[in-house]
Amino acid sequence: MKINTKVELGIVALTDIAVHSENGESVRSSDIADRQNISQKYLEQILLGLRQGKFVKAQKGIHGGYQLSRPADRIMLCDILNALDNNILANTYEPDDKQPDGIRASVNNCLWSNLNSYMRSFIEDMTLADLIKEYKEFSAKEKDYMYYI
Amino acid sequence: MKINTKVELGIVALTDIAVHSENGESVRSSDIADRQNISQKYLEQILLGLRQGKFVKAQKGIHGGYQLSRPADRIMLCDILNALDNNILANTYEPDDKQPDGIRASVNNCLWSNLNSYMRSFIEDMTLADLIKEYKEFSAKEKDYMYYI
DNA sequence: ACAAATCCTATTGACATAGTAGGAATACCG
DNA sequence: CGGTATTCCTACTATGTCAATAGGATTTGT
Numbered sequence A, B: 001m002k003i004n005t006k007v008e009l010g011i012v013a014l015t016d017i018a019v020h021s022e023n024g025e026s027v028r029s030s031d032i033a034d035r036q037n038i039s040q041k042y043l044e045q046i047l048l049g050l051r052q053g054k055f056v057k058a059q060k061g062i063h064g065g066y067q068l069s070r071p072a073d074r075i076m077l078c079d080i081l082n083a084l085d086n087n088i089l090a091n092t093y094e095p096d097d098k099q100p101d102g103i104r105a106s107v108n109n110c111l112w113s114n115l116n117s118y119m120r121s122f123i124e125d126m127t128l129a130d131l132i133k134e135y136k137e138f139s140a141k142e143k144d145y146m147y148y149i
Numbered sequence C: 001a002c003a004a005a006t007c008c009t010a011t012t013g014a015c016a017t018a019g020t021a022g023g024a025a026t027a028c029c030g
Numbered sequence D: 001c002g003g004t005a006t007t008c009c010t011a012c013t014a015t016g017t018c019a020a021t022a023g024g025a026t027t028t029g030t
Helices: A005-020 A029-036 A040-052 A077-084 A103-123 A128-148 B005-020 B029-036 B040-052 B077-084 B103-123 B128-148
Strands: A056-059 A065-068 B056-059 B065-068
Touching: A005 A029, A005 A040, A005 A065, A005 A077, A005 A128, A005 B103, A029 A040, A029 A065, A029 B103, A040 A056, A040 A065, A040 A077, A077 A103, A077 A128, A103 B005, A103 B029, A103 B103, A103 B128, A128 B103, B005 B029, B005 B040, B005 B065, B005 B077, B005 B128, B029 B040, B029 B065, B040 B056, B040 B065, B040 B077, B077 B103, B077 B128
Parallel strands: none
Antiparallel strands: A056 A065, B056 B065
16 A cells, blocks of 8 residues: 555654654754655655644744644544544545446445444544654664664 | 556446446446446556556456455455555665765665654555445445435 | 458556655744 | 844746556467
């Protein structure tokens, strides 16, 4: 399944902000862009969407930057996905009136619609906090590994 | 999730062929096109792919048409999807060497890669026979419903 | 020979994606 | 108040994919 870059980078950016604002400071887009190897201008567009979706607060000016708008465990992944891409979780089938025998309708029910529900159930309860937790475990493991070399 | 028309129509076409060749006769593309309200020329392209993927056998000439290449319960849906669209079940993430801190990598593990596995597990054991069964139950219900009107 | 079917490939228009670019607006600091 | 650093907003563009159209070549049965 192809994930577009806005969705992927948006989630990466949110995770980056969460991880780097634990001291209470704002995170600049230029820092995120450097750390995550993203074009800053493109990242700004993505962050704009994330702010309009109320996932982050932005502060302009010399000590400006971004912070999460609320604790990470109250930022639902499905909301982020919907804000950044209106197709990824949507069931896009539309019935065709001119089709009498119902094969298309039943394939949709049995396959696409069920697959869609299934995907939603995977995402449903996940929050940004889960990604942060995963990242911390991941980087702790890396550190251990480096230590033993 | 957006399903492209080749995938959707391909599966519909296969189901149509299965349902309409139970007497042993081949099914013409023009009949499928009429029944399912698809452009015949476009359908031919899709059927070409299905034949090259060994899901159907084709017969040219005046009594030609298409038949399943083997019983429907041995035609796996995941194989069809892979033949018609090489992204739909693929995990398209590619690691970025220039990225030191591992946020992208861990988001991929926790989210995209797991979501992909989850989707696969839904499709994994389904065959064309399941769709045919669903369709028959569906159309039986429709018939009952019409009867009571 | 003819008709009817599949087979194959080229082309096109529309749309989405992945950026690039330029500057406006705002906030802080001296 | 002026300068600088930041976000904010919009326009543009290049590329690729998708969905479909089109035209004819090939094969088969009668």
